[in-house]
Amino acid sequence: MWTKDCRMWNAALAVLILLTSIYLGGCQSDKLPKASLTSSGTIKSAQPDIVSEEDDNSIPKTQDTQEAPKTESRPEPIAEPVPNQKVEAKPVIPLPEKSPLDTPIHPFYSLDGTPPSAPGLAMRKREFAAEPEKIAYLTFDDGPYPETTPHLLEILREEGVKATFFVLGRQAERYPELLKDEYVQGHGIGNHSYSHDYSSVYHSPETFLAEIKQAEEVIFKVIGIRPRMVRAPGGTQGHFNVNYYNTLDAEDYLVYDWNVSSGDAAAPLVLTEQLVKNIEAQVPGKTRVIILMHDSKSKTTTIEALPLIVHFLKEQGYSFGKITPKVAPILFPGGFNS
Numbered sequence: 001m002w003t004k005d006c007r008m009w010n011a012a013l014a015v016l017i018l019l020t021s022i023y024l025g026g027c028q029s030d031k032l033p034k035a036s037l038t039s040s041g042t043i044k045s046a047q048p049d050i051v052s053e054e055d056d057n058s059i060p061k062t063q064d065t066q067e068a069p070k071t072e073s074r075p076e077p078i079a080e081p082v083p084n085q086k087v088e089a090k091p092v093i094p095l096p097e098k099s100p101l102d103t104p105i106h107p108f109y110s111l112d113g114t115p116p117s118a119p120g121l122a123m124r125k126r127e128f129a130a131e132p133e134k135i136a137y138l139t140f141d142d143g144p145y146p147e148t149t150p151h152l153l154e155i156l157r158e159e160g161v162k163a164t165f166f167v168l169g170r171q172a173e174r175y176p177e178l179l180k181d182e183y184v185q186g187h188g189i190g191n192h193s194y195s196h197d198y199s200s201v202y203h204s205p206e207t208f209l210a211e212i213k214q215a216e217e218v219i220f221k222v223i224g225i226r227p228r229m230v231r232a233p234g235g236t237q238g239h240f241n242v243n244y245y246n247t248l249d250a251e252d253y254l255v256y257d258w259n260v261s262s263g264d265a266a267a268p269l270v271l272t273e274q275l276v277k278n279i280e281a282q283v284p285g286k287t288r289v290i291i292l293m294h295d296s297k298s299k300t301t302t303i304e305a306l307p308l309i310v311h312f313l314k315e316q317g318y319s320f321g322k323i324t325p326k327v328a329p330i331l332f333p334g335g336f337n338s
């Protein structure tokens with residue numbers, strides 16, 4: 001009996017243990033799917049969703065912000081400056097559209113950089129630097145020459161003023177050391193064509209440009225710069241039309257005439273006193289003056305007149321500047337009428 005009972009009890013205990021283990025195992029296996037359900041499939045519990053979204057987003061975001069922006073920002077700074085620097089000259093170069101035929105003629109740059117306007121003209125807007133209230137730009141054309149350039153440079157150094165030399169390519173080729181002296185002493189260097197030969201320079205806008213480029217190569221070889229400032233031989237009056245302006249502007253050149261002339265080209269040799277008188281007669285009433293003089297071997301009275309002209313301008317309260325592309329050009333109106 002006891003054995004029977006014992007067997008029965010054993011069997012009962014075994015069943016109990018089995019049931020208990022099944023129950024417990026079932027609970028555990030229930031818990032896992034339940035937990036996984038709540039975390040992944042839970043619709044009502046916002047927390048996991050937010051977390052998972054945040055996680056989802058934060059991963060891509062950090063990937064975005066760490067990788068994408070990095071991969072974007074890394075190439076950008078590297079890629080941008082290079083193309084931009086290359087393109088920088090090009091976006092400036094694309095020509096403005098030619099002005100319509102009814103465009104009024106306004107042959108002046110405004111100090112805010114607005115270019116002249118005229119029918120068929122296509123000149124870009126510029127940026128000019130602020131200037132003193134009264135400023136004088138001394139300019140010397142046609143050099144360099146050993147007979148005159150060193151004297152002019154010496155006077156300018158003694159007077160402590162800067163000027164601008166619109167040099168001929170032909171002369172710079174002959175006297176590179178003088179061009180170097182001008183440049184090293186801090187004066188402005190402009191381009192006055194290669195030959196100054198009107199038949200070549202004014203044959204067409206294209207030949208004008210070719211003369212400028214030819215001179216530019218000489219200047220570049222000697223002092224390593226390519227001046228953007230051009231002075232037309234004899235000035236633009238009677239030589240330029242809108243096509244010349246368009247051609248030069250398209251190549252990023254600025255053209256400078258003058259509003260005060262020493263008159264030293266009116267004759268082979270003009271008296272010193274006359275040169276000074278000419279300046280004194282034209283300067284009053286002008287706040288900014290671009291003064292025409294010549295650096296040519298026959299122009300000895302210009303050398304004599306220079307200190308007197310500088311003294312006069314100083315007495316009148318003028319500062320002295322050299323011409324750079326940040327200086328607004330003064331242009332004769334004639335070229336905009338044709």
Ligand SMILES: [Zn+2]
Pocket residue numbers: 141142192196232233234
């Ligand atoms: Zn000249």
